[in-house]
Amino acid sequence: MADEKWVDVGAASELAATPLRKVEVGSVPVALSCVGGRFGAVSHVCNHAGGPLGEGTLDGDYVVCPWHHWKFNRLTGEGEPGFESDRVPSHGVRVEGGRVLVTARPVTPRHKNPHPPHPLERAIKREPGPIRVLGIGASAMDEKNPRYSGSDHLLESALAAARGQGAETRMIRLSALRFRACEGYYSKAARACTWPCSITQMDSEDQMDQVYEGLVHWADALILSTPIRWGQASSLYFRMAERLNCVQNQITTHKRIMIRNKVASFIVLGGQDNVQGVAGQLLAFFAELGFAFPPFPYIAHTRGWTAEDMERNVAFVQHSQELHDGARHLALRTVDFAGRLVAGAETGDMPRAGRKAQTVGTA
Numbered sequence: 001m002a003d004e005k006w007v008d009v010g011a012a013s014e015l016a017a018t019p020l021r022k023v024e025v026g027s028v029p030v031a032l033s034c035v036g037g038r039f040g041a042v043s044h045v046c047n048h049a050g051g052p053l054g055e056g057t058l059d060g061d062y063v064v065c066p067w068h069h070w071k072f073n074r075l076t077g078e079g080e081p082g083f084e085s086d087r088v089p090s091h092g093v094r095v096e097g098g099r100v101l102v103t104a105r106p107v108t109p110r111h112k113n114p115h116p117p118h119p120l121e122r123a124i125k126r127e128p129g130p131i132r133v134l135g136i137g138a139s140a141m142d143e144k145n146p147r148y149s150g151s152d153h154l155l156e157s158a159l160a161a162a163r164g165q166g167a168e169t170r171m172i173r174l175s176a177l178r179f180r181a182c183e184g185y186y187s188k189a190a191r192a193c194t195w196p197c198s199i200t201q202m203d204s205e206d207q208m209d210q211v212y213e214g215l216v217h218w219a220d221a222l223i224l225s226t227p228i229r230w231g232q233a234s235s236l237y238f239r240m241a242e243r244l245n246c247v248q249n250q251i252t253t254h255k256r257i258m259i260r261n262k263v264a265s266f267i268v269l270g271g272q273d274n275v276q277g278v279a280g281q282l283l284a285f286f287a288e289l290g291f292a293f294p295p296f297p298y299i300a301h302t303r304g305w306t307a308e309d310m311e312r313n314v315a316f317v318q319h320s321q322e323l324h325d326g327a328r329h330l331a332l333r334t335v336d337f338a339g340r341l342v343a344g345a346e347t348g349d350m351p352r353a354g355r356k357a358q359t360v361g362t363a
Helices: 012-016 150-164 198-202 209-218 235-243 245-254 275-289 310-319 321-347
Strands: 006-011 020-025 028-035 038-043 057-059 062-064 071-073 093-096 099-103 132-137 168-173 221-227 263-270 298-302
Touching: 006 012, 006 020, 012 028, 012 038, 012 099, 020 099, 028 099, 038 071, 038 093, 132 150, 132 209, 132 321, 150 168, 150 221, 150 263, 150 310, 150 321, 168 209, 209 245, 221 275, 221 321, 235 245, 245 275, 263 275, 263 321, 275 298, 298 321
Parallel strands: 132 168, 132 221, 221 263, 263 298
Antiparallel strands: 006 099, 020 028, 028 038, 057 062, 062 071, 093 099
């Protein structure tokens, strides 16, 4: 067969000048390396997510995948120590007459060592039970020395109202989680942004999995609260949002919609202006994830750009009946709409727009 023959891939002097590169051996992509004058050839395709090994780097005699940093021996294709049974195909390589020859047919096979699936990889299925509301507080603070947070306070009022309607609730305060910032795997290639997030797969101590579990598998509804910081949502919110790109990206790469029949609403609070700008960003982002919104999907409060006396603002939020009523009615609209979405999904009938709320709050 043709693929059993040796294929000339170029001049040895030229190929030796680049420690690692991709070459085409007939129609087969191969990662060709050269260290100390010795050539090695392994598959260009990584075992993990199909990353381009020939575009990676070398760590001694190991090719490092540029997507998620898996390592394979450049000569044998074996995985790094501890993962030797997980290997990519290796190809025969030799130098004759100043030319590098490589076999198109591998001399060793690919082997993907069985890895238990990540718990987040399970099928997305709503379990029977009451409407489930996840509250996410995006106010940043020192957890060892906590301060009062108006946005968290209103979120707690909203969740209490949801429980009063028979809903089950959970609350996640992002400041209490240890999670890494997005490291831009999508910028390497769309398929490099995986589900679960590549960071979640590689770092068992990263706690973004709690957000993924809550949004994708558990909740029917989300109520997110954020302060306004320099006219925008909090830095913690954006840090979380960037890590949620792996949820939206599943639509792009796998035509897989992970958020269905779920509702989102928002509480926006701050000592600065730009309520509508912040709310607009939240609405646009969560719409891209697949969330629907109840009528009047956010409440908000701000005393304006010049109100620098935060002590007065704190006291106002703590004691404002209007704001806490607004948070409670926001929760009732959210639970009501989520209940009808869930019921509609079960019966095949999608609900009409929700009832106008008794109290909208400041928006």
